[in-house]
Amino acid sequence: MKKNNMSTRIKKRLKYLLTFYAISVCASLQAKVDVAFDGVEGRLLDNIKSYVQIANLNQDKDYRSFQIRFFFKRAEDEIRTALEPFGYYNVKITSQLDSIDGNWQAQYTITLNDPVRLDSVQWTLKGDAQADSAFRSVIERSSLKQGNVFEHGPYEQLKTQLLSLAAQRGYRDAEWEETNVQVDTEANTASINAVFNSGKRYKFGSIDFNADYISEDLLRRYPRFNQSQPFVTSSLSDLQVNLSESGYFETVQVNALWDQAEENKVPIQVDTTPNQRSHYRFGLGYGTDTGARISAGFDRRWINPEGHLFKSQLQLSQFESRLTALYQIPGPRPQTDSYQFRSQLADKTTDSQESQLIKIGAAEIRAYKHWQYDVGVYWLNEDFEIGEQSGNAQLFVPSIEWRYLSADERININQGWRANFSLQTASRDALSEADLIRGQVELKSVIPLLENWRLLARAEIGAMYTNSFEDIPPSLRFFAGGDQSVRGYAYEQLGPEDNSGDVIGGRYLAVASAEIDYQFAENWRVAAFTDIGNAMLEPNQPLKQSIGVGFRWISPIGSVRIDFAQAIDEPDKPWRIHLTIGPDL
Numbered sequence: 001m002k003k004n005n006m007s008t009r010i011k012k013r014l015k016y017l018l019t020f021y022a023i024s025v026c027a028s029l030q031a032k033v034d035v036a037f038d039g040v041e042g043r044l045l046d047n048i049k050s051y052v053q054i055a056n057l058n059q060d061k062d063y064r065s066f067q068i069r070f071f072f073k074r075a076e077d078e079i080r081t082a083l084e085p086f087g088y089y090n091v092k093i094t095s096q097l098d099s100i101d102g103n104w105q106a107q108y109t110i111t112l113n114d115p116v117r118l119d120s121v122q123w124t125l126k127g128d129a130q131a132d133s134a135f136r137s138v139i140e141r142s143s144l145k146q147g148n149v150f151e152h153g154p155y156e157q158l159k160t161q162l163l164s165l166a167a168q169r170g171y172r173d174a175e176w177e178e179t180n181v182q183v184d185t186e187a188n189t190a191s192i193n194a195v196f197n198s199g200k201r202y203k204f205g206s207i208d209f210n211a212d213y214i215s216e217d218l219l220r221r222y223p224r225f226n227q228s229q230p231f232v233t234s235s236l237s238d239l240q241v242n243l244s245e246s247g248y249f250e251t252v253q254v255n256a257l258w259d260q261a262e263e264n265k266v267p268i269q270v271d272t273t274p275n276q277r278s279h280y281r282f283g284l285g286y287g288t289d290t291g292a293r294i295s296a297g298f299d300r301r302w303i304n305p306e307g308h309l310f311k312s313q314l315q316l317s318q319f320e321s322r323l324t325a326l327y328q329i330p331g332p333r334p335q336t337d338s339y340q341f342r343s344q345l346a347d348k349t350t351d352s353q354e355s356q357l358i359k360i361g362a363a364e365i366r367a368y369k370h371w372q373y374d375v376g377v378y379w380l381n382e383d384f385e386i387g388e389q390s391g392n393a394q395l396f397v398p399s400i401e402w403r404y405l406s407a408d409e410r411i412n413i414n415q416g417w418r419a420n421f422s423l424q425t426a427s428r429d430a431l432s433e434a435d436l437i438r439g440q441v442e443l444k445s446v447i448p449l450l451e452n453w454r455l456l457a458r459a460e461i462g463a464m465y466t467n468s469f470e471d472i473p474p475s476l477r478f479f480a481g482g483d484q485s486v487r488g489y490a491y492e493q494l495g496p497e498d499n500s501g502d503v504i505g506g507r508y509l510a511v512a513s514a515e516i517d518y519q520f521a522e523n524w525r526v527a528a529f530t531d532i533g534n535a536m537l538e539p540n541q542p543l544k545q546s547i548g549v550g551f552r553w554i555s556p557i558g559s560v561r562i563d564f565a566q567a568i569d570e571p572d573k574p575w576r577i578h579l580t581i582g583p584d585l
Helices: 006-023 042-051 065-086 127-131 133-141 152-168 233-244
Strands: 033-038 092-100 103-111 117-126 175-184 189-197 203-210 249-256 265-274 278-287 291-300 309-317 320-330 338-349 353-368 371-386 389-407 416-426 436-448 453-466 508-521 524-536 544-555 558-567 575-582
Touching: 033 042, 033 065, 042 065, 065 092, 065 103, 065 152, 117 127, 117 133, 133 152, 152 175, 152 189, 152 233, 233 249, 233 265, 278 575, 389 436, 453 524, 524 558
Parallel strands: 033 103, 117 189, 203 265
Antiparallel strands: 092 103, 175 189, 249 265, 278 291, 291 309, 309 320, 320 338, 338 353, 353 371, 371 389, 389 416, 416 436, 436 453, 453 508, 508 524, 524 544, 544 558, 558 575
């Protein structure tokens, strides 16, 4: 039975090197060489070309004839070595070296024959990893199974994966006790016998927070693990990210103190530096829905050690200006849950309406995985003139909203979904001047098609019940048209009209959009789309359609979209330009 003998190969290579060194002193002829390999392709050919020295000679340098012959003779062993990682141990090679017009041509014809296949595979787990299904799962997913071709790459990769998994899951003392591979080149078989000893699994010990300005009670609600739970490195990464995104800290470092571990429990140290407590924000922008706008904001990142915060923003634009304020109290899971008190002053003027509103409310926000819900209540006082109608609306509105978001990226999204469901109610028997039930659903998706092609689909429907539509203020009526609705029409241009032709809003809303875009450069896309929709007093009224093309620049803050849309259901089929900035979902 013929076995691989690594020491014999090493001796053979040293012999070649010594021979080459000895004769290089006295040679004088010079030549160049062209090399060709037949019988292999793909990754096998790529590996041969990268490994065989005669195929990697400096083409700008002249080599002596004896050097070419030396490299030529040595190449057969190099080819065999380059093919062994792919399971080919019984390779047949015929070679020919010719000198033509002072240059050399080397030709190698390779017959691979059958690859070596695994005859037996034994992975033995020792220590606490025996009861950890994550390790067995990694082994089962490997291609190293009886009957399969034995390749070195997957074998080394699996060994690395198990060590990496051990480090991630708290097996600090894990090691390979045995990694034995036997290759029988006569029988064309290989066997693997490997023993992995994970040792004991460490657990989380005590957590020490270095942040005196934030209460211990709040900080201890951030970790998603408890003391004495099995150690997982990703839990520390999640804790660091969540603390960093809280706004309280400029820097956060979360470390496992392995040198202080006792009884297989590792203490956790969280070091922080405080952020600037007050933060000011200023911005300029433009959108075809809002016109030119300027904004300024003030945040108090924490008001007290319990982590309460305050945010405010003033936005002035051509059509709508608003001042908002938010007071937030961290919830049970402060990275996602909170209690909020909100207020808003807004002044809006369009071609068909004028509105001034005051809104004050409170809400509870909770999140679970991709879902978030917002349940609360607000009081609305709105003075309005819309078409020939005018009035003052005072409503006490309980509301609930569910949001779902799943995407492969935050900015350059290739695949994802977003859904919003909202329900608002009001009653004359509960501090309101009208009865109201208002529901709205919005769905949006990004679906990959062929390479560099995407489909963006959007649908939005809304409906309300009220016994006094004229008392419902514009902020609660449905409108269509604009950048995020039916392009080709101005902002809130679509909807029921009064006798003077002013859009007064509707009881129902139906909007849909389909867009296909193609990425033709690293940060550029071109798109074609069609939108259809309208706001209506009755659900059977006709919809308006537009078609168009657009360009997208994928910026660090999201897509900058320029769209040219034609309102094909309007007289003269007018065109309109739309400019928007933000993520696709």
